[in-house]
Amino acid sequence: MPSFKVMDVVAQAAALERDGKSIYHLEVGQPQSTAPAHALAAVNAAIASGDRLGYTPANGERPLREAIAQMYLDTYGVAVPAERVHVTIGSSSGFTLSFLAAFDVGDAVAIPMCSYPCYRNILQTLGVQVVPLETDDCYKLTAALLKSSVNARRKSGLPPLKGLILSSPANPTGVMLTPDEVRGLCATCDENGILFCSDEIYHGISYKDAPRAATALEFSQQALVINSFSKYYSMTGWRIGWLVAPVELSDAINRLNQNLFISAPTASQRAALAALQPAAKPELEGHVARYEQNRQVVLDALARMGITDVAPAHGAFYIYVDLGRFGVTDSAAFSAKLLDEIGVALTPGIDFEYPGSGRGERRIRLSFCGATADIEAGMQKLAGWWEQYLGHA
Numbered sequence: 310m311p312s313f314k315v316m317d318v319v320a321q322a323a324a325l326e327r328d329g330k331s332i333y334h335l336e337v338g339q340p341q342s343t344a345p346a347h348a349l350a351a352v353n354a355a356i357a358s359g360d361r362l363g364y365t366p367a368n369g370e371r372p373l374r375e376a377i378a379q380m381y382l383d384t385y386g387v388a389v390p391a392e393r394v395h396v397t398i399g400s401s402s403g404f405t406l407s408f409l410a411a412f413d414v415g416d417a418v419a420i421p422m423c424s425y426p427c428y429r430n431i432l433q434t435l436g437v438q439v440v441p442l443e444t445d446d447c448y449k450l451t452a453a454l455l456k457s458s459v460n461a462r463r464k465s466g467l468p469p470l471k472g473l474i475l476s477s478p479a480n481p482t483g484v485m486l487t488p489d490e491v492r493g494l495c496a497t498c499d500e501n502g503i504l505f506c507s508d509e510i511y512h513g514i515s516y517k518d519a520p521r522a523a524t525a526l527e528f529s530q531q532a533l534v535i536n537s538f539s540k541y542y543s544m545t546g547w548r549i550g551w552l553v554a555p556v557e558l559s560d561a562i563n564r565l566n567q568n569l570f571i572s573a574p575t576a577s578q579r580a581a582l583a584a585l586q587p588a589a590k591p592e593l594e595g596h597v598a599r600y601e602q603n604r605q606v607v608l609d610a611l612a613r614m615g616i617t618d619v620a621p622a623h624g625a626f627y628i629y630v631d632l633g634r635f636g637v638t639d640s641a642a643f644s645a646k647l648l649d650e651i652g653v654a655l656t657p658g659i660d661f662e663y664p665g666s667g668r669g670e671r672r673i674r675l676s677f678c679g680a681t682a683d684i685e686a687g688m689q690k691l692a693g694w695w696e697q698y699l700g701h702a
C-alpha cells in the first residue's frame with residue numbers, strides 16, 4: 310500500500326520540530342482544539358464512577374446509536390433506524406468495513422480523479438479495481454459525468470461500476486455538492502446498481518457562501534453514509550466514527566465489525582454521545598467561525614501573491630491551489646523545499662490526484678484548521694518566500 314503522503318509530511322515536520330525548528334502547520338487536517346468540554350466531562354465522570362469501560366456491542370452502545378439517529382432527524386429531517394447505525398473506529402475503519410462488505414476482488418469502483426487518497430489505497434489493497442472519474446471545472450463529480458462513464462463502460466463491454474465513493478465537502482478541495490447534485494448522484498447510482506458510499510465527515514464545517522450540506526440518506530435508502538467525530542466534533546485521536554448501512558449490508562458489516570475490531574473504544578463512545586448533545590453545539594460552532602476567519606486569511610494572502618487558481622472551498626478546512634501557471638511541476642519537491650527553507654508544512658497534490666494524471670505535480674493543499682495567529686504567520690512566511698521564488702522563476 311502506498312504511504313498516506315500527508316502523514317509523511319507530518320512526520321518530517323515533527324522531526325524538524327524536535328531539532329528546534331519552528332514549523333508553520335498548514336499540512337494536516339487536524340483541528341487544534343480539544344474534544345468539546347462536555348465530552349471531556351462525560352469521560353472523566355465515567356472514569357471517576359469506576360466504570361470499567363469494557364467492550365460494547367460491535368455496532369456500538371445503544372444510546373450513542375440512538376443519538377446519531379436523532380441527529381439525522383434534527384439536522385436533515387431524515388428518520389434513520391438506530392439498527393442501521395454502526396459505530397466505527399473513525400471513518401477509516403468504516404471504509405474497510407464497507408468495502409469488505411460490499412465489494413469483491415476485481416469489482417470496479419469509481420472515485421473522483423481528485424479525492425481523499427485512502428479511498429484509492431484501501432480499495433486497491435482489497436483487490437478492487439479503482440476507476441478514476443473526471444470532474445467538472447469546479448472539481449465536482451456530477452450525475453452527468455457519472456452517467457457518461459456508465460454508458461461508456463457499457464458500450465465498450467467493461468464490467469459495470471459496483472460502487473462510487475466521494476466526500477462533500479471534499480478533501481482536498483473543500484468543494485461541496487448542492488442538494489440537487491447529491492440527489493442526482495443518488496438517483497444515478499440507484500438506477501445502475503452502484504453502491505453510493507457518501508463520505509460526510511466534513512458535514513457541519515461549511516461557510517456562509519456554501520450550499521446546504523445534504524446527506525445522501527435524504528434521497529436514497531440504498532446509499533451507505535460514512536461519518537466521523539474527527540472533524541466537526543474535533544475528536545481526531547479519539548478514533549470514533551459511524552456509518553449508516555443500507556439494510557442489505559447491515560448484518561455483514563456488523564459481523565465484520567465483530568471479527569475485525571470487537572468494538573470501538575468505549576471511552577470515546579461516551580465522549581461522542583456527549584459531543585452530540587445540544588450543550589456542546591456553541592463550542593463546536595465557535596470552531597467553525599474560526600475556520601471561516603482562517604479561510605479568509607488564506608484566500609486574502611493567496612490573492613496578494615497573485616494566486617487565483619483556487620478550488621471553490623465552501624466547506625472543510627482546506628484550500629487547493631494549482632500552481633501550474635507559475636511553473637511548479639514537482640509539488641513534492643516544492644513542498645519539501647518550503648519545509649526545509651522556511652518551515653512551512655503543506656501537502657503536495659500528488660497525494661490526492663490519480664497517479665499519472667500529472668495534476669498532482671502542479672497542485673498543493675493548504676490546511677487552515679489551526680489557530681488564526683498561526684495561519685496568519687504561516688501565510689506571511691509563505692508570501693515572503695513566494696516573492697523570491699517568482700524572482701527566480
Ligand SMILES: Cc1ncc(COP(=O)(O)O)c(C=O)c1O
Binds near residue numbers: 398402425480
Ligand atoms: C475525506 C476524509 N475522509 C475520512 C478521513 C479519515 O478520518 P477519520 O478516520 O479520522 O474519521 C479524512 C481524514 O482526513 C478525510 O479527509
